[in-house]
Amino acid sequence: MDLIASVAEETDLPKAKATEVVDAVFAAIEAALKKQEEVRLVGFGTFATSKRAAGTGRNPRTGEEIAIPESTSVRFKPGKSLKDSVN
Numbered sequence: 001m002d003l004i005a006s007v008a009e010e011t012d013l014p015k016a017k018a019t020e021v022v023d024a025v026f027a028a029i030e031a032a033l034k035k036q037e038e039v040r041l042v043g044f045g046t047f048a049t050s051k052r053a054a055g056t057g058r059n060p061r062t063g064e065e066i067a068i069p070e071s072t073s074v075r076f077k078p079g080k081s082l083k084d085s086v087n
Helices: 003-011 015-034 080-086
Strands: 039-041 045-052 055-058 065-068 071-078
Touching (some): 003 015
Antiparallel strands (some): 055 065
16 A cells, blocks of 8 residues: 555645655654654554663574663554454
8 A cells, every 4th residue: 555645545635745744744753752752643543662671682593692772662552443443
């Protein structure tokens, strides 16, 4: 599925304008997540950041212990409407 083509078709916007709209939405989500803010799209779901603590792991080939640094990941929790529409 081409998201931009779908948005353009659903909204009767030219593809170039639909591209601007979709890019603006993604940029807003990204900016909020960079500030550690939650992004709620009512009925669709919630994007949030989550910290992973530093730890140690093993190289599966050599068995050597390696340090895994702390990192931040993005989590998505689907909303009820989205869950219901998929089931």
